Amino acid sequence: MATPSSPSARPRRPLVVMENVSKQFSSGTLALSDMSLTVNAGEFVSLLGPSGCGKSTALRIIAGLGDASSGAIDWPASRINARGLPEGDISFVFQEPTLMPWQTVFGNVHLPLKLRGISKSAARSDILATLATVGLQDFADAYPRELSGGMKMRVSIARALVTKPKLLLMDEPFAALDEITRQKLNDDVLRLWHETGITVIFVTHSVYESAYLSNRIVVMKARPGRVHADMPLVTSLSRDAHYRTSEDYRQACETVSNALLEAIGSEEH
Numbered sequence: 001m002a003t004p005s006s007p008s009a010r011p012r013r014p015l016v017v018m019e020n021v022s023k024q025f026s027s028g029t030l031a032l033s034d035m036s037l038t039v040n041a042g043e044f045v046s047l048l049g050p051s052g053c054g055k056s057t058a059l060r061i062i063a064g065l066g067d068a069s070s071g072a073i074d075w076p077a078s079r080i081n082a083r084g085l086p087e088g089d090i091s092f093v094f095q096e097p098t099l100m101p102w103q104t105v106f107g108n109v110h111l112p113l114k115l116r117g118i119s120k121s122a123a124r125s126d127i128l129a130t131l132a133t134v135g136l137q138d139f140a141d142a143y144p145r146e147l148s149g150g151m152k153m154r155v156s157i158a159r160a161l162v163t164k165p166k167l168l169l170m171d172e173p174f175a176a177l178d179e180i181t182r183q184k185l186n187d188d189v190l191r192l193w194h195e196t197g198i199t200v201i202f203v204t205h206s207v208y209e210s211a212y213l214s215n216r217i218v219v220m221k222a223r224p225g226r227v228h229a230d231m232p233l234v235t236s237l238s239r240d241a242h243y244r245t246s247e248d249y250r251q252a253c254e255t256v257s258n259a260l261l262e263a264i265g266s267e268e269h
């Protein structure tokens with residue numbers, strides 16, 4: 001099996017290509033300027049950068065949740081629907097779990113399948129299998145109010161994975177969680193990435209989180225948002241508790257941190 005430490009073992013087929021994407025909001029804010037980025041199938045790419053550098057805007061444009069003012073998003077390997085999106089291939093996890101409080105865990109995870117016209121009974125085995133992959137097989141009948149913050153986020157991840165997407169977009173999903181829960185969820189996401197071969201684009205403010213999770217880190221800078229550095233992150237070590245205390249991890253954090261400081265220092269004011 002390919003591991004995060006051997007990204008070369010993953011195929012290098014482009015999944016999504018951002019070509020010279022710019023975004024100017026009606027307020028006049030130029031959130032992105034001429035951003036180009038190719039993400040290959042099977043990669044785990046973190047978008048890292050200071051507040052306001054356009055990370056969320058870039059993710060939302062990739063997801064089709066917002067339009068680019070100019071430039072294009074291309075999906076070389078996917079079948080495209082009328083909205084220019086690869087049908088069923090993208091899922092989004094937000095910082096808030098955004099669960100429906102009146103629905104059980106099962107009902108919440110059913111939602112994207114329901115929107116495709118799949119009944120609860122027809123979806124049952126897929127939903128239960130997906131809940132098992134996030135460790136919530138015993139909580140299908142629980143309501144969101146009965147769950148911890150970390151468990152709610154697991155439900156949100158299960159809801160994103162139940163449609164078996166090719167691309168998982170995650171916008172600071174663990175920023176509101178305590179450190180230990182965050183580390184556990186980091187490990188869960190890495191395990192799911194291994195098991196499913198899914199491509200992940202992960203937005204974070206955290207140098208430490210990006211260096212732990214990714215096999216590639218794209219550092220962005222603000223005013224206007226654009227790519228400052230695009231760095232592969234290669235190590236022969238498995239990403240686990242030992243990696244967190246290793247020299248490889250320390251060096252990766254230092255390199256990424258320096259790139260981030262450089263990006264902030266070179267912003268135009």
Ligand SMILES: Nc1ncnc2c1ncn2[C@@H]1O[C@H](COP(=O)(O)OP(=O)(O)OP(=O)(O)O)[C@@H](O)[C@H]1O
Pocket residue numbers: 025026027029030031049050051052053054055056057058205225
């Ligand atoms: N709907 C909007 N209307 C106007 N300006 C917006 C809108 N959404 C974002 N912006 C502005 O665009 C810029 C980029 O915002 P964005 O949220 O993409 O950055 P970010 O890097 O994700 O920030 P953060 O890390 O704080 O979430 C910011 O200056 C922001 O204020």
